[in-house]
Amino acid sequence: MNADVVIVGAGPAGIFTALEMLKKGSRQKIIMVEKGQSIENRRCPKHQTNRCMNCKPYCHITTGFSGAGAFSDGKLSLSYEVGGDLPTLIGPDLAQETIQYADKIYLDFGADTHIEGLEYPEERKEIRKRAIQAGLKLVDCPIRHMGTEKAHDIYLGIERYLQDQGVEILFSHECKNLILENDVCKGVTVSDRRQDFEIHARHTVVATGRRGADWLEKLCAEHHIAHAPGTVDIGVRVEVRNEVMELVNRVLYESKLVGWPKPFKNKVRTFCQNPGGFVSQENYDNDLAVVNGHSYKEFKSDNTNVSILCSHNFSVPFNQPIAYAQKVGELTNMLANGQILVQRFGDILDGKRTWQKELDQSNIRPTLPDVVAGDITAAMPYRAMVNIINFIQAMDYVVPGFASVETLLYSPELKFYSNRVKMDTDFNTSLQGLHCLGDSSGWTRGLMMSSAMGVLMGRKLASFS
Numbered sequence: 001m002n003a004d005v006v007i008v009g010a011g012p013a014g015i016f017t018a019l020e021m022l023k024k025g026s027r028q029k030i031i032m033v034e035k036g037q038s039i040e041n042r043r044c045p046k047h048q049t050n051r052c053m054n055c056k057p058y059c060h061i062t063t064g065f066s067g068a069g070a071f072s073d074g075k076l077s078l079s080y081e082v083g084g085d086l087p088t089l090i091g092p093d094l095a096q097e098t099i100q101y102a103d104k105i106y107l108d109f110g111a112d113t114h115i116e117g118l119e120y121p122e123e124r125k126e127i128r129k130r131a132i133q134a135g136l137k138l139v140d141c142p143i144r145h146m147g148t149e150k151a152h153d154i155y156l157g158i159e160r161y162l163q164d165q166g167v168e169i170l171f172s173h174e175c176k177n178l179i180l181e182n183d184v185c186k187g188v189t190v191s192d193r194r195q196d197f198e199i200h201a202r203h204t205v206v207a208t209g210r211r212g213a214d215w216l217e218k219l220c221a222e223h224h225i226a227h228a229p230g231t232v233d234i235g236v237r238v239e240v241r242n243e244v245m246e247l248v249n250r251v252l253y254e255s256k257l258v259g260w261p262k263p264f265k266n267k268v269r270t271f272c273q274n275p276g277g278f279v280s281q282e283n284y285d286n287d288l289a290v291v292n293g294h295s296y297k298e299f300k301s302d303n304t305n306v307s308i309l310c311s312h313n314f315s316v317p318f319n320q321p322i323a324y325a326q327k328v329g330e331l332t333n334m335l336a337n338g339q340i341l342v343q344r345f346g347d348i349l350d351g352k353r354t355w356q357k358e359l360d361q362s363n364i365r366p367t368l369p370d371v372v373a374g375d376i377t378a379a380m381p382y383r384a385m386v387n388i389i390n391f392i393q394a395m396d397y398v399v400p401g402f403a404s405v406e407t408l409l410y411s412p413e414l415k416f417y418s419n420r421v422k423m424d425t426d427f428n429t430s431l432q433g434l435h436c437l438g439d440s441s442g443w444t445r446g447l448m449m450s451s452a453m454g455v456l457m458g459r460k461l462a463s464f465s
């Protein structure tokens, strides 16, 4: 097969590349290669079974059209300060401008016009004052909340638009490798599970998301594509009752708090807060079960969940952050018989495991039904655990009740951002003809930032027609 542009991965980064090329009037032939299904065929069986079925060959939550976005909470962070390090590559002004542009596209496809986090100035001041007193930084970030069910509809609209405009999307096709001729990338090798074939293209865009980070790391090593090990985030998902979070949920919707707790002074932050949300499990291809969270626009639980993440960097002699985080995850999974582990905060401080009967006695009921009560401290590295405990105690000053005995900590919450591909501001890698985007490139960590990166890539590629 031949194309002008082949895009590997139909997550937000890949989708917005194709969308922007069309918007700029490009008539180039675009082929998208997506390992998973079209959005209408993506189904997580957990809705029926109430437990993760560890679907093979891939998890529908993270794989398929719109990538990890389809079943995600659909929170679009509208500030360049949130969602990844792209602004350090292209500059904060262009990043902010492009975020606003991409946001308009989401609105055109039906996103809610309401923006969270702009109202209640007096209450926001009070929350910031408390954060300062607790030694935490409050980052301002307006949020457009699509909601899981609405995000699905919006991406369905985009999928149909792309197909109507002639973009060829090969679902259930997995990219296996790059085609190189004289050190120039000429396309990709693809498998449809029956046979392998080649797609030749002038430009190859790899946007394979968090799940594709390992694979891209191997490609970088094999083809000598310049890259640097980045960070991984290791943490927990905290769940409390909505009553505890009522003020920050109402005023900020999502509290973006950052701290550098003693004694290590590593960066620790809140991430992906879901008022009235649900804790969820996602499974990676190597059977690693990790925790996440999302919330629906209409259907609400009694709880709020938020992730607390500690960034980890390595230098010499060890520089494999993904492998490190995977080991932490595997150990935690082992203790929970392959499931997600949960422990009450009070039990962590008391140095004991949590029992199911203690969960049953609490005000809070876990929203992840098949979670296993146990001891997350038996698998969490000491440094990360101390960081998390001290951060939660600081949070308690901003959100009274956050550090209560019954507060639930789910583990492992792991974010694999590592392997930052070295690129110029036009997203050219060291391999001519190859561009890397989105979460797998190491430059983004969220829906909006990966969408914005796609927009800029689309503009660049459109200019070649």
Ligand SMILES: Cc1cc2nc3c(=O)[nH]c(=O)nc-3n(C[C@H](O)[C@H](O)[C@H](O)COP(=O)(O)OP(=O)(O)OC[C@H]3O[C@@H](n4cnc5c(N)ncnc54)[C@H](O)[C@@H]3O)c2cc1C
Pocket (backbone or CB within 6 Å): 008, 009, 010, 011, 012, 013, 014, 033, 034, 035, 036, 061, 062, 063, 064, 065, 066, 067, 068, 069, 071, 072, 073, 074, 075, 076, 077, 083, 173, 174, 175, 176, 207, 208, 209, 210, 211, 212, 215, 272, 280, 282, 292, 293, 294, 437, 438, 439, 440, 444, 445, 446, 447, 448, 450
């Ligand atoms: C449960 C959950 C909730 C989230 N909630 C939010 C949120 O509310 N707000 C927010 O900003 N972010 C959220 N995120 C993160 C957000 O979804 C990602 O940052 C974003 O989707 C990254 O976009 P991407 O295009 O880089 O990659 P992805 O969305 O991961 O897409 C990559 C695509 O590439 C495909 N792929 C991978 N390898 C191959 C291969 N070899 N061949 C072919 N195809 C391949 C995958 O199937 C996937 O569809 C959430 C993530 C999860 C999992």
